[in-house]
Amino acid sequence: MTIRYRAKENQREKRLTMVVILSGVILLIIGFCVFLAFFGTEYMIDKSLDDPDVLVSVGIVGDDVIVTVYEGRRIDELVMLSVEIEGVTLPSSMTTMPAPTNGVGKITFKGACAGVTGKRDVAVRGIFSDGGTRMLKLYTVTFT
Amino acid sequence: MTRKKVIVITLIICLILIVTVSTIAWVLSKPELDPVSMEKNADMQKSLEEFLSIINKDMKGICSLTEDTASELSGLSLDDPAVELALLALHRDIPASYETWIVDKNNTVCAITGPIVNQQFIGKQAPVNTTDVYQQNCGENYCAITSLYTFRDGNEGILILAPIYGTDGTYTGMLCVGLDPAYLFSGHVDQLRADHGYTIWATQPDGTLIYYEDTEAIGKNILTGEIYTEKSSHNVAQQVTEKTTGNASYMYYNVGWTEYSQINAVWDTLTLPNGREWRVSLTDAVSRENPDNSVQLTPEYLKTFVEKAYVYAQTHTKEEALRAFNDPDGEFIDGELYIFAYDMNGTALALPYQDKLVGVNRMQAEDIIGVKYVERGIARVKQGGGYIFFQYPNPEDDFARELKLTYAMPVDNDWCIGAGFYIQNTTLAPCGELRDEMVSQVRNFQYLSKIMPEDELISLMNDPNSSIQVKGLYPFASTINGTILSYTMDPSCIGNNHLGYVNSYGMSMGREAISLAQSGGGMIYGLVWDPDLQREVYVLFYVELASEDTYYGSMIILGDEK
Numbered sequence: 001m002t003i004r005y006r007a008k009e010n011q012r013e014k015r016l017t018m019v020v021i022l023s024g025v026i027l028l029i030i031g032f033c034v035f036l037a038f039f040g041t042e043y044m045i046d047k048s049l050d051d052p053d054v055l056v057s058v059g060i061v062g063d064d065v066i067v068t069v070y071e072g073r074r075i076d077e078l079v080m081l082s083v084e085i086e087g088v089t090l091p092s093s094m095t096t097m098p099a100p101t102n103g104v105g106k107i108t109f110k111g112a113c114a115g116v117t118g119k120r121d122v123a124v125r126g127i128f129s130d131g132g133t134r135m136l137k138l139y140t141v142t143f144t
Numbered sequence: 145m146t147r148k149k150v151i152v153i154t155l156i157i158c159l160i161l162i163v164t165v166s167t168i169a170w171v172l173s174k175p176e177l178d179p180v181s182m183e184k185n186a187d188m189q190k191s192l193e194e195f196l197s198i199i200n201k202d203m204k205g206i207c208s209l210t211e212d213t214a215s216e217l218s219g220l221s222l223d224d225p226a227v228e229l230a231l232l233a234l235h236r237d238i239p240a241s242y243e244t245w246i247v248d249k250n251n252t253v254c255a256i257t258g259p260i261v262n263q264q265f266i267g268k269q270a271p272v273n274t275t276d277v278y279q280q281n282c283g284e285n286y287c288a289i290t291s292l293y294t295f296r297d298g299n300e301g302i303l304i305l306a307p308i309y310g311t312d313g314t315y316t317g318m319l320c321v322g323l324d325p326a327y328l329f330s331g332h333v334d335q336l337r338a339d340h341g342y343t344i345w346a347t348q349p350d351g352t353l354i355y356y357e358d359t360e361a362i363g364k365n366i367l368t369g370e371i372y373t374e375k376s377s378h379n380v381a382q383q384v385t386e387k388t389t390g391n392a393s394y395m396y397y398n399v400g401w402t403e404y405s406q407i408n409a410v411w412d413t414l415t416l417p418n419g420r421e422w423r424v425s426l427t428d429a430v431s432r433e434n435p436d437n438s439v440q441l442t443p444e445y446l447k448t449f450v451e452k453a454y455v456y457a458q459t460h461t462k463e464e465a466l467r468a469f470n471d472p473d474g475e476f477i478d479g480e481l482y483i484f485a486y487d488m489n490g491t492a493l494a495l496p497y498q499d500k501l502v503g504v505n506r507m508q509a510e511d512i513i514g515v516k517y518v519e520r521g522i523a524r525v526k527q528g529g530g531y532i533f534f535q536y537p538n539p540e541d542d543f544a545r546e547l548k549l550t551y552a553m554p555v556d557n558d559w560c561i562g563a564g565f566y567i568q569n570t571t572l573a574p575c576g577e578l579r580d581e582m583v584s585q586v587r588n589f590q591y592l593s594k595i596m597p598e599d600e601l602i603s604l605m606n607d608p609n610s611s612i613q614v615k616g617l618y619p620f621a622s623t624i625n626g627t628i629l630s631y632t633m634d635p636s637c638i639g640n641n642h643l644g645y646v647n648s649y650g651m652s653m654g655r656e657a658i659s660l661a662q663s664g665g666g667m668i669y670g671l672v673w674d675p676d677l678q679r680e681v682y683v684l685f686y687v688e689l690a691s692e693d694t695y696y697g698s699m700i701i702l703g704d705e706k
Binding site for chain 2: 062
């Protein structure tokens with residue numbers, strides 16, 4: 001009886017230990033994911049912007065957002081450009097445009113910032129022929 | 145003759161030669177001051193007298209207005225609504241005022257005009273003890289005028305103070321006016337330049353500059369400043385501070401700091417109502433009207449030049465880029481074009497021809513009209529970049545003040561670059577008096593908005609025959625979201641949103657005006673469509689925020705077509 005009792009105790013302890021270890025591992029994984037989400041994304045954006053595949057600038061002319069493409073090692077692979085304005089939801093037909101035909105040049109996102117006021121982040125992404133997407137420019141624009 | 149003697153004689157001859165050559169070189173390098181003809185001296189003296197009488201009249205008027213307002217407020221409780229109205233009226237009637245405010249007997253701010261952010265100072269202690277300052281500066285006058293003073297926002301100005309008394313004669317508070325000496329002088333100097341070809345600088349008797357066309361020099365001392373150490377200019381500085389009147393010639397840097405040239409000056413003393421003295425010097429350091437025959441650049445060429453520098457800045461370190469931009473013989477110099485760089489706080493990072501200004505914060509730098517061109521340029525950069533206009537001395541045209549088109553763009557969120565060229569055949573007419581009326585008109589709208597409903601005021605603004613209209617001015621009003629409430633130049637625009645309207649340079653004057661109003665108000669140049677002339681015209685406009693939702697403005701056509 002005593003032996004059986006002890007065996008049962010050991011089993012429960014083992015299970016408890018396993019649960020504690022598993023919980024710890026899960027917490028660690030969640031923590032790591034949260035860390036990656038916060039700092040990794042920022043790091044990736046910074047790295048991406050430090051060494052952009054394609055060099056661009058972003059400007060505002062009235063209600064239009066103008067993206068100018070200058071140069072870059074993957075300029076030939078650039079297929080599309082998309083623009084996002086913080087807090088503004090627009091149909092993709094207004095925010096995604098084909099890249100300039102000769103690689104470099106100016107793309108006008110007509111009406112993309114109509115009525116937009118205040119200070120907002122504007123992001124320009126490049127979509128490449130391999131299907132990959134990279135952040136090319138992130139700039140805080142004071143619209144008014 | 146022995147060999148030793150020959151060597152000694154040869155050495156003596158060499159020594160004599162060296163001394164002679166050095167003396168000749170020194171004499172030749174020493175700037176010679178040409179005498180000034182009697183006629184020219186008399187003409188300068190006459191122009192100075194006329195100028196002094198104008199400034200004297202202005203200062204007497206400002207003191208008189210301040211005293212009258214203080215008298216009006218006597219007997220009123222300082223929380224009476226009439227107090228705010230009196231302050232707004234005073235701010236309106238003195239266009240050169242930064243702001244007007246009242247402190248109570250405990251030196252606590254109880255009412256203030258100027259930018260809306262100023263309201264945060266209500267209930268707080270004034271930065272100086274106003275009663276002490278008044279005692280030190282009133283002389284035998286009711287109104288006190290201080291020496292040059294640095295305001296909270298870093299602007300240099302003069303305080304005008306007048307005490308307010310209760311009905312029983314007890315001291316209840318102090319009325320204060322912050323006066324901008326650059327504004328006070330600049331309109332009249334602009335006119336003087338156009339009419340007579342002279343300019344002005346003015347100092348306190350201790351040598352502190354209270355006015356100079358390059359407004360960044362205001363507050364510096366001509367006796368101790370390191371840039372005034374050249375013998376002839378230092379002599380004149382000493383004479384001006386010691387003698388109340390006189391004339392002299394001196395050598396001084398031209399506006400672009402590239403060479404010395406002779407400047408002839410006459411000066412006299414302006415005695416202000418409280419006995420304070422200003423030495424006002426009139427000089428001929430202005431354009432000799434050499435025609436500019438250089439090739440006119442295009443805005444597209446300018447933009448491409450700046451974009452080339454942008455690519456360089458993006459593909460090199462910031463230090464490498466700034467080194468390249470600061471090199472006067474480098475690849476970023478192209479005729480009259482050169483790249484400048486600033487951080488977003490207005491500190492110069494690259495100015496290849498004005499290296500003394502690198503590291504200096506120029507946010508408050510103004511052109512001759514009072515447009516804060518560095519501040520407006522950075523505001524444009526924060527919109528993503530683009531073209532702006534301002535007036536600047538043109539080295540290719542003997543440093544005459546000319547309209548300059550600049551293209552500026554951000555490198556990243558921390559710093560920006562730009563370049564500019566002078567627009568040929570765009571001599572802007574002096575607009576000093578009309579500029580004062582423009583500022584007063586906008587401040588009158590602020591005043592009227594306190595005594596009548598906004599829609600009634602907007603109706604008055606839209607009525608071309610109403611009493612608030614001034615000939616030559618085009619008032620306007622807009623919401624902060626860009627909906628036009630009033631626009632007398634083209635009433636068909638009323639009700640439309642003007643954020644999307646751009647001129648031929650891609651400038652949205654609507655976005656510019658909102659940005660300017662939100663930064664505390666001020667002046668800026670623009671190019672707008674004139675429906676009567678059926679073409680774009682250069683304008684100068686002034687805006688002030690009226691509330692959190694609305695701003696008021698007015699503009700002058702500068703009389704020159706594109």
